[in-house]
Every structure is written in C-alpha cells, then in structure tokens.
Amino acid sequence: xxxxxxxxxxxxxxLSLNQAVIDIINNNIANINTPGYSKQRAEIAQLTSGSxxxxxxxxxxxxxxxxxxxxxxxxDAYLDTYYRNEKSDFSYYKELNENSLLxxxxxxxxxxxxINSSLNEFYQSxxxxxxxxxxxxxxxNVVQKAIALTTKLNTTYTQLENLRESLVGDYTQPNTLDSxxxxxxxxxxxxxxxxxxxxxxxxxxxxxxxxxxxxxLDQRDxxxxxxxxxxxxxxxxxxxxxxxxxxxxxxxVSGKTQTGFFSVTSxxxxxxxxLQIENExxxxxxSDAYSLVDSGQLGAVLEMAGSDSTKLTIKSVxxxxxxxxxxxxxxxxxxxxxxxxxxSTASPPELAxxxxxxxxxxxxxxxxxxxxxxIYVNSNxxxxxxxxxxxxxxxxxxxxxxxxxxxxxxxxxxxxxAGLGGAxxxxxxxxxxxxxxxxxxxISTNYDIKNNITQQLSLKRESVIGVNLDEEMxxxxxxxxxxxxxxxxxxxxxQNIKIILGMVG
Amino acid sequence: MYQRITNNYTNESVLxxxxxxxxxxxxxxxxxxxGKKFERTSEDVLSSITILSSNNSLGxxxxxxxxxxxxxxxxxxxxxxxxxxxxxxxxxxxxxxxALNATSGTEELNMMAxxxxxxxEQLKDLGNTKYGTKYIFGGKETGEPPYSSPVDGxxxxxxxxxxxxxxxxxxxxxxxxxxxxxxxALFGYYYNSGADDQGLIGTLSKIKEQMESSSPDKDxxxxxxxxxxxxxxxxxxxxxxxxxLLSRLDITENIHKDNQISITDAKSGAQDIDFAKAxxxxxxxxxxxxxxxxxxxxxxxxxxxxxx
Numbered sequence: 129x130x131x132x133x134x135x136x137x138x139x140x141x142x143l144s145l146n147q148a149v150i151d152i153i154n155n156n157i158a159n160i161n162t163p164g165y166s167k168q169r170a171e172i173a174q175l176t177s178g179s180x181x182x183x184x185x186x187x188x189x190x191x192x193x194x195x196x197x198x199x200x201x202x203x204d205a206y207l208d209t210y211y212r213n214e215k216s217d218f219s220y221y222k223e224l225n226e227n228s229l230l231x232x233x234x235x236x237x238x239x240x241x242x243i244n245s246s247l248n249e250f251y252q253s254x255x256x257x258x259x260x261x262x263x264x265x266x267x268x269n270v271v272q273k274a275i276a277l278t279t280k281l282n283t284t285y286t287q288l289e290n291l292r293e294s295l296v297g298d299y300t301q302p303n304t305l306d307s308x309x310x311x312x313x314x315x316x317x318x319x320x321x322x323x324x325x326x327x328x329x330x331x332x333x334x335x336x337x338x339x340x341x342x343x344x345l346d347q348r349d350x351x352x353x354x355x356x357x358x359x360x361x362x363x364x365x366x367x368x369x370x371x372x373x374x375x376x377x378x379x380x381v382s383g384k385t386q387t388g389f390f391s392v393t394s395x396x397x398x399x400x401x402x403l404q405i406e407n408e409x410x411x412x413x414x415s416d417a418y419s420l421v422d423s424g425q426l427g428a429v430l431e432m433a434g435s436d437s438t439k440l441t442i443k444s445v446x447x448x449x450x451x452x453x454x455x456x457x458x459x460x461x462x463x464x465x466x467x468x469x470x471x472s473t474a475s476p477p478e479l480a481x482x483x484x485x486x487x488x489x490x491x492x493x494x495x496x497x498x499x500x501x502x503i504y505v506n507s508n509x510x511x512x513x514x515x516x517x518x519x520x521x522x523x524x525x526x527x528x529x530x531x532x533x534x535x536x537x538x539x540x541x542x543x544x545x546a547g548l549g550g551a552x553x554x555x556x557x558x559x560x561x562x563x564x565x566x567x568x569x570x571i572s573t574n575y576d577i578k579n580n581i582t583q584q585l586s587l588k589r590e591s592v593i594g595v596n597l598d599e600e601m602x603x604x605x606x607x608x609x610x611x612x613x614x615x616x617x618x619x620x621x622x623q624n625i626k627i628i629l630g631m632v633g
Numbered sequence: 634m635y636q637r638i639t640n641n642y643t644n645e646s647v648l649x650x651x652x653x654x655x656x657x658x659x660x661x662x663x664x665x666x667x668g669k670k671f672e673r674t675s676e677d678v679l680s681s682i683t684i685l686s687s688n689n690s691l692g693x694x695x696x697x698x699x700x701x702x703x704x705x706x707x708x709x710x711x712x713x714x715x716x717x718x719x720x721x722x723x724x725x726x727x728x729x730x731x732a733l734n735a736t737s738g739t740e741e742l743n744m745m746a747x748x749x750x751x752x753x754e755q756l757k758d759l760g761n762t763k764y765g766t767k768y769i770f771g772g773k774e775t776g777e778p779p780y781s782s783p784v785d786g787x788x789x790x791x792x793x794x795x796x797x798x799x800x801x802x803x804x805x806x807x808x809x810x811x812x813x814x815x816x817x818a819l820f821g822y823y824y825n826s827g828a829d830d831q832g833l834i835g836t837l838s839k840i841k842e843q844m845e846s847s848s849p850d851k852d853x854x855x856x857x858x859x860x861x862x863x864x865x866x867x868x869x870x871x872x873x874x875x876x877x878l879l880s881r882l883d884i885t886e887n888i889h890k891d892n893q894i895s896i897t898d899a900k901s902g903a904q905d906i907d908f909a910k911a912x913x914x915x916x917x918x919x920x921x922x923x924x925x926x927x928x929x930x931x932x933x934x935x936x937x938x939x940x941x
Contacts, residue, residue, distance in 0.1 A: 160640055160641070161641070167639075228675065229673065229675075232673045232674060232675055233673070236673075237674075237685055237688075238672070238673070238674060238681060238684060238685070240688050244685065244688060244689060244692075245688070245692075248688075248689070248692035248693075248695075248696075251692075251696065252692070252695065252696040252699070255696050255699075255700055255803055256699065256700070256703070258801070258802065258803070259700060259703050259704065259707075259800065259802045259812070260703070260765065260766070260767060260775075261775070262766070262767075262775060262776050263765070263766055263767075476776060476777050477776060519773075523773055524773075524774075524793070526774045526776075526777065526791070527772070527773035527774050527793055528773075528774065528775065528776040529767060529768075529771070529772075529773045529774055529775025529776060529800060530773040530800070531800065531801075532801065535801060535802075535803060535809065538696075538803065539803065539807075541693070542806060542807060554689045557685075558682060558685045558686065558689070561674055561681070561685065562674060562678055562681060562682050562685075564674065564675075565673070565674030565675045565678040565681055566675075566678050567675075568673070568674070568675035569675040569676070569678055571675075572675055583649050586645065587642055587645055587646055587649075590639055590641050590642045590645055591636055591637045591638065591639060591642050592637070594637075594639025594640065594641045594642055595639055595640060595641070596637065596638065596639045596640060597640055597936035597937060597938055598936055598937040601936065601937035601938055601941060602937060605941070
C-alpha cells in the first residue's frame with residue numbers, strides 16, 4: 129500500500145522524465161552537424177523502492193515509475209580502435225604521397241627540361257666543337273652549356289635540400305628546427321596529450337559525482353582521433369574513466385597526467401632531427417623514437433627525411449645527384465687534363481699545355497669537394513674558352529684545328545662510368561628517376577587504398593554515432609505523447625485526491 | 634543489408650562520391666589540355682622509361698645529323714675548290730705539250746711560263762680555301778693559311794703532313810669519319826730551291842723553271858709531263874674519295890632520319906593521349922557528375938520533419 133500522494137510523485141516523475149528525454153532529443157538535433165558529436169540516448173529503467181529485507185515476505189520491490197539511469201553515447205569501441213589504426217596508416221601514406229610528388233616534380237625528366245636535357249646539349253656542343261676547334265663562338269657555346277648543366281645540378285640539389293629542411297630542419301643550424309614540420313607536429317602532439325590528460329581528470333571527477341560528461345567524452349574521442357593521425361598509439365580505456373595512451377610500450381598519458389613528452393633535437397646527416405620522449409622533469413625516456421613511430425604523419429615525415437635505403441628518401445636522391453656530379457666531372461676533367469688547349473695570347477695562336485685547368489671544379493677551384501651543389505665551370509675557362517683542351521696531346525703546336533680530344537669528351541656520352549654502377553650518365557639519371565617513380569607509384573596506390581578504407585570506416589562510424597532526424601522526430605512524437613499521457617494521469621490523480629478530500633471536509 | 638543511415642552519413646557519402654567524380658573530371662581535363670597521358674613518372678613507370686630513353690636517342694640523332702650537315706658543307710667546299718682547279722690543270726697540260734713542240738721559241742716559252750705561274754698561283758689560292766673560319770686544306774692547322782710564298786717563285790706548304798692530318802667528325806655512335814684532305818697530298822708544294830717538292834705544284838714549278846731558263850731541257854719537260862698525268866690522277870681520285878664520302882653521309886643521314894621518325898612514334902605512343910577517347914570519356918564523366926549532383930540534391934533534403 130502506497131501513500132496518498134504517491135500517485136502525484138509518480139506522475140511528476142513521469143513528466144520530468146519525458147521532459148528530460150525531450151531535452152536530450154533537443155540536444156541531439158541541435159548538435160546534428162557538430163563534428164565529433166555522438167548521439168545521446170536516455171537509458172530508461174524502472175525505478176523500484178529498493179527496500180530489500182532478508183525476510184522474503186517483507187521484501188518489497190514496488191515499482192515507482194521510470195527513471196533515467198544514465199545518458200549514454202552511441203559508440204562502438206572496437207570500431208573506434210579500427211578507425212584510428214587505419215587513419216594512422218592513411219595519414220602516413222598521405223604525407224609520403226605529398227612528398228613523393230614534390231620529389232618527382234623537382235627531378236622531373238619527363239618534360240625533357242631536366243638534367244638529361246642539359247647533358248645532351250653539353251655533349252652536342254662538344255661534338256660541334258670537334259669539327260671546328262678554333263672557333264671562339266663554338267668554344268663559348270660549350271662553356272655556356274656546361275654552366276647550364278652545373279646550374280641545373282645545383283638548383284635540383286638545393287630544392288631537394290630545402291624540402292628536407294622544411295620537414296626536419298638543417299642539423300648544422302639548430303634554429304631551423306623550430307619551423308620544421310617534425311617540431312610543429314611534436315609540439316601539437318604534446319598539447320593534445322596534455323589536453324587529454326586534463327579532460328580525463330575532469331571526467332574522473334565528474335563520473336565520481338554520478339554525472340555522465342558526454343560532452344567531455346566526445347572531446348576526448350576527437351583528440352584521440354587527431355593523435356592517431358600523427359602517431360600510431362595504443363589506447364586503453366581504464367575503469368576510472370581515464371585513458372592510457374602508449375607508443376610502442378612507452379606510456380605517454382596515464383590517468384590524469386601526461387607522462388611522456390616529445391622533444392626534437394638536431395641529429396646528423398642521415399637523420400637531421402632526432403625524436404625523443406622525455407618525462408615531465410626533462411629526463412630522457414626514449415633517446416631515439418624513430419623505430420617506434422612506424423606509421424602516422426610523423427612516421428612519414430621522419431622516413432622521408434631519413435636515410436632508410438629500402439624506402440624512398442629525399443637523401444637517396446640527393447646522394448644520386450652527388451655521385452653523378454663527381455663521376456661525370458671526373459670523366460671530363462681526366463680528358464681535359466690530357467689534351468692541349470689553345471694559347472690565344474701567342475701570335476699566331478698555338479697549342480699549349482703550360483697551364484692545364486680542370487673543366488669542372490668546386491667553389492675553391494679544386495676538385496676535392498665536388499658535389500651536386502658544389503660544382504662549377506672553372507672560371508679560367510669561362511673567362512677564356514680557349515683553355516678547353518680540345519686538341520689531342522700528340523698534335524703539333526700549330527695544329528690548332530685539331531678537335532680529337534673534344535670528340536672524346538663528346539663521346540663520354542657513350543662511356544659507362546664505373547662509379548655509376550656501369551651505366552652511362554644519361555642511363556644513371558633514367559635509373560634514378562624510374563626508381564623514384566616505382567616507389568612513388570607504390571605509395572600512391574597504398575594511399576588510394578587507405579583512403580577508401582578510411583572513408584568506409586568513417587561512414588560506418590558515422591552510422592553508429594550520428595544523429596538521424598527521422599529517429600529523433602519519431603522519438604519526439606513518442607515522448608510528447610507520453611508527456612501528454614503523464615499529464616493526463618496527473619490530472620486524474622489530482623481529481624481523485626480532490627474527491628477524497630471532498631469526502632472529509 | 635541493414636545499416637543505420639544518419640544525416641551526416643548521407644552528407645559524407647554524397648560528398649565522397651562528388652569528390653571522386655570531380656577528381657576523375659580534373660584528370661581528364663589535365664590530359665586533354667596537355668595532350669599527355671600522364672605528367673609524372675610514378676603514374677606509369679614503364680612508359681616513362683620509354684619516353685626518357687627516346688629523348689636520349691633523339692638527342693644523339695640530333696647531334697649526329699648536325700655533324701653530318703657540317704661535314705657535308707665542308708666536303709662540298711673542298712669539292713668545289715678541286716673542280717675549279719681542273720680547268721687550270723688541263724690548261725697547263727696543253728701548255729706543256731705545246732712547249733715540247735719544236736717550233737716554240739724562247740719568247741713563247743717565256744709567255745707560257747707566265748701562264749703556268751698564274752696556274753700555280755691559283756692552286757696556291759685554292760689550297761688556302763676557307764670554310765667559315767677554317768682553312769680546310771691545312772690538315773689540323775686550320776688557323777693559318779697552309780700555303781705561302783716566303784721566297785719568290787716558291788710555294789711552301791706548312792700544314793699537317795699527310796697521315797697525321799685527320800679531322801674527324803662523329804656521324805653515328807662510335808663512328809667517326811675523316812672529313813678533310815691535306816694540301817700536301819692534293820696539290821703538293823715546291824720550296825727550298827726544289828729540295829722539297831711534291832705533287833702538282835712541284836711538277837708545274839719544275840716545268841715552269843725549264844720554260845724560263847735560257848736553255849730549256851725538253852727531256853726534263855717530257856718527264857715532268859708524265860708526272861703531270863700522275864698528279865692529275867691524284868686530284869681526280871681525291872675528288873672521287875670526297876664524292877663517295879658525300880654519298881656515305883647521305884645514306885647515314887637518311888638512316889638517322891628514319892630512326893628519328895620511328896623513335897618519335899614510339900615516344901608518342903607512350904606519351905600522347907588519344908584525343909577522341911579522352912574527349913568522349915570527359916563527356917561521359919560530365920554527364921555522371923550532372924546526374925550525381927541532381928540525385929544528391931534529392932536525397933539530402935527529406936526527413937520526417939517535412940511530414941509532421
């Protein structure tokens with residue numbers, strides 16, 4: 129037997145319940161376009177008096193209406209994990225793809241304006257010189273074509289260097305690290321980890337007070353998604369409502385504290401930036417996290433800017449250009465030093481070997497430091513193209529028309545150079561470019577595949593967490609009618625009480 | 634297959650499809666605007682290798698063809714010089730025969746000597762023929778005229794000696810040809826008071842000497858007449874050498890030009906688009922995009938809200 133006013137309490141509770149559910153529906157509809165919002169659902173259960181006695185007959189479980197036990201979010205934890213893993217891979221390939229396209233554009237040979245085109249013109253100019261060796265115009269042409277070639281090598285190399293620097297800075301100049309991609313990403317990860325720890329803190333407190341901080345949970349899930357794009361983390365939900373985030377066994381966030389902080393320092397020529405994980409007092413937990421970050425955007429940045437010979441790296445292309453510069457200049461210089469040039473100061477001009485200049489030199493005029501970035505035409509030859517040793521060593525001093533050595537230089541085109549793995553210079557370029565092409569092609573294919581997978585997973589997730597207007601409308605009508613019914617009961621109970629009161633008084 | 638469709642699901646799905654439609658459209662537009670099937674090696678590595686190798690081969694052929702052109706012009710210049718000399722050589726032969734004629738007196742012989750001197754001068758000038766800035770009959774000494782007259786009546790040849798005079802031009806991979814003939818083998822010379830004498834100029838100079846002397850030795854003239862015939866043969870065979878060189882160059886030139894065409898074809902096959910196909914693909918894609926957009930507009934709108 130319940131109390132007289134019991135019915136009023138029941139009806140009132142019912143009205144509140146329906147009002148609350150309508151509020152939830154309102155919230156869902158308002159947030160239909162909010163990114164990261166999970167549809168909220170009232171878990172309605174029967175409310176019982178809850179008095180439990182050890183004596184069976186006295187135990188009463190009177191139903192006292194309905195109550196909202198909790199407001200839960202539509203969420204599939206397994207799907208979330210799957211999505212984050214795939215998103216990690218997707219971001220990894222996306223970053224690799226962007227950079228591989230840039231590399232291809234820098235070393236573009238397909239449009240025939242690249243290094244092979246400059247080589248061709250240089251060879252051709254030498255070939256023309258061979259048939260008219262004392263013609264100043266032809267000699268100057270050789271010099272101009274040589275300058276075009278060295279400039280091409282310089283620029284191509286420098287552009288690659290700049291690309292690498294934008295990713296990981298220049299290890300010889302530590303201040304370039306600040307604006308590098310790796311540092312920007314590491315800083316952002318640290319911020320987000322910190323935010324997650326803070327949110328977890330609030331969630332723990334809030335849950336212990338019996339509230340369901342759905343907004344905070346949504347925020348945290350969004351941050352977890354974003355972190356997964358950067359690095360392939362393992363996320364575990366703890367019972368107290370917090371999450372643990374670890375990377376390859378190293379704990380980054382545990383409970384309400386961030387335990388791992390990313391820092392970036394200057395490295396070496398192979399890996400210009402070193403990624404480290406520190407604890408909150410700055411002590412080093414992981415001195416080189418390169419091997420831990422095997423996916424995600426950060427993983428791609430480190431890989432592209434590193435020197436793993438099995439992958440496509442900017443350095444490998446730079447090294448190829450260096451090798452080409454050294455071997456090619458050596459081949460031409462050897463011939464240049466073994467011929468005869470024309471001494472134009474003599475009258476009439478005659479062949480001479482008194483001052484033999486190297487054709488290609490470094491910025492000090494020597495050949496010791498020649499590289500793709502540091503290769504120039506000898507300024508002595510630029511100033512006086514007659515120093516090109518076009519004549520054969522055996523010719524007499526008056527035989528200024530001899531171009532046999534120039535012909536040999538032109539025929540370096542057909543020579544396989546040992547230092548290029550037994551390929552000619554032109555062939556070496558083709559090999560380098562097609563190697564880049566195959567690797568880039570594979571990256572692009574993987575990027576497409578991962579793009580499709582993440583699109584599908586995103587839709588699948590959306591189908592779980594999203595708001596459907598039809599559903600909300602249907603629920604709205606349902607609970608509106610319930611509200612009406614409860615209100616009706618309220619007035620009936622009210623009537624009944626009035627009758628009872630009327631009886632007495 | 635049951636799947637809960639939310640409003641965002643519909644939006645995302647529709648957008649994904651529109652993006653992929655538009656991407657395909659942009660790809661086609663790029664192809665049509667550039668005329669090329671692809672712009673980066675990674676899009677088609679095998680075709681790229683074909684294109685790059687073709688570029689290299691075409692570069693070489695360009696070079697060879699240019700060299701052949703230069704060689705032909707120089708050889709033709711040499712040929713013309715030789716041709717010009719033929720009249721004079723025949724003329725000098727007639728004069729020599731006339732000189733052997735008993736009726737020629739000293740005065741007539743002297744006049745013939747003067748005419749021979751003209752011929753020798755002309756040969757000297759032809760020996761100093763230039764092509765552009767080069768003296769072509771000096772062997773490898775192309776900067777200075779090979780023939781000069783340091784002593785009156787003598788013609789000195791200062792160019793490269795025959796056998797070490799080759800100027801070579803590359804006309805094909807690994808194939809060089811000698812394009813020149815040196816003056817000492819062609820016209821000869823006569824100096825050092827006759828200690829150095831060779832060839833046509835040598836013979837004619839000796840004949841002239843006899844004609845100028847007060848007592849010409851007809852036996853010497855007769856011997857030199859035989860030598861003159863040999864010299865004529867030398868010049869004629871030089872001409873035929875140059876002639877066959879020219880026809881070899883022509884043949885090589887045609888081979889290279891044919892190669893150019895077939896390599897360019899191969900390159901085009903790997904690189905260029907089929908316009909008709911690309912344009913019809915593009916029209917199809919445009920129609921698909923249109924249809925997509927219309928359908929998208931239809932499915933995004935309705936919800937229960939419209940009907941309550």
